Amino acid sequence: MLTSQDDIIELIEADEWMMQILHTAKILALPDWWICAGFIRAKVWDTLHQFTKRTPLPDIDVIYFDPTATDERQEKIYEKQLHKLHKGVPWSVKNEARMHRLHQFPPYTSSVDAISKFPETATAIGVKLDAENNLILAAPHGVTDLLQLHLKPTPFFSSTTERLDIYRSRLSKKNWQLTWNNITVSLIFKTLHATVKN
Template sequence: MTTLETRLVDIIRADPALMQVLTTVRGLDLPDWRIFSGAVYQGVWNAQTGRPVGYGIKDYDLGYFDADTGWDAEDGVIKRVAAAFAPPLRDLVEVRNQARVHLWFEKRFGEAYEPLPDTDTALSRFVAPAFAVGVRLEADDTISVAAPFGLEDVFSMTLRPNPLRGVAKGWARAVASAWGRWPELTVIEPQGPA
C-alpha cells in the first residue's frame, strides 16, 4: 500500500458514516462492489482543509457488477440495499449496476458509453482523475482501494479532465459544484471546448 493509500484508508476509517455504509454493504454480499466518487474523495478534501468529517458529502455512490442487466434485477438490489439502512443513510446510498450503465448513460448525459466489464473499469471513465477512486471493505476488514489514475490529484486537490476520454459535457457543472464547497481546489481547465 502506498503512503497516499494509507492516508486515504485512515481518513475513511475516521468517518463513522462511511464506515457504516461500507460495513453494511459488505454484509449484503453484492458482486464486485465499491463505494466511489464523492463520499471518498470529498473526505480527503475535508481532511486536507480542516473541514469536519462529512462536510459536503451529498450521497454514497454504490456500484456493483451483475451480468443480469434487467431493470427488475437492479431494482431488487436497490430495494435490498435501502432495507439494510435506517434514515438518513437509506436515502443517501445510491445504487447502480455498472453492467447496466451503457443502457441509460447516453440518454441522460448525451455521451456514448461502451459496456463495462467490471466495476473498477467504470472509474477510468469518471469526469476527473480526482473523482476516480473507489473503496471496498474486505472480509478481513482491510479497505481495498481502486484508483486508476492514482491518488495524487485527490490529495493535491487538483481537478483536471480525465485524459482517457473527451471532456465530459458536465465538466463545468462538476467543477462549479466542487469549487463552491472547496474553493481551495486547483482546476486545470480543458484545452478544447467543455
C-alpha cells in the same frame, strides 16, 4: 497531513460512520462491488480543508458489475434493501455492466474499469471491504490529484469534445469550489497512475 494512498485508507478506517456504511454495503455481497466517488473525495477534501463537520453527501454511490442481470429494477431492489439495513442514508446503487449505455460509451469490463472512466481523476476512486474486512482502495489514476485538490478530466473524458463538454457541465453544476475553495480546476489530463492497493 494526507500525502499517500495509505493515509486515505487510515482516514477512512478511523471514521466510524464510513466504516458502518462499508459494512452495510458488504452485506449485499454484490459482485465486484465498491463505494466510490464523493464518499471518498468529500472525506479527503473535508480533511484537507480542516472542516470540523462532514459535508453532506447527495448520495452514497454503491456500484457493482453483473452482466447477467442488467435490469435497472434490480438496482432499486438493492437500494431498498440497503435503506432497510441503514436508514437515513442516500443510497444509490448502479450496475456498471449497464451504465455505459446512458452515454453510449463502449461497455465496461469491470467496476474498476468503470471507475477509471468517471469524469474527474479526483472522483475516480473506490473503496470496499474484502472477505477479512480489510479496506481496499481502487484508484485507477492514482490519488495525487485528489490529495492536491486538483480537478481534471480522466483520459477517457479528455479524449473527445463531447466528453469534455460533459466534464465542463459537471464542474458548473456541482460547483465544488463553493464548498472547498482550495480546489484548482484544469481541462486537460497529463499523467496516469494505475493503483489497486490492499
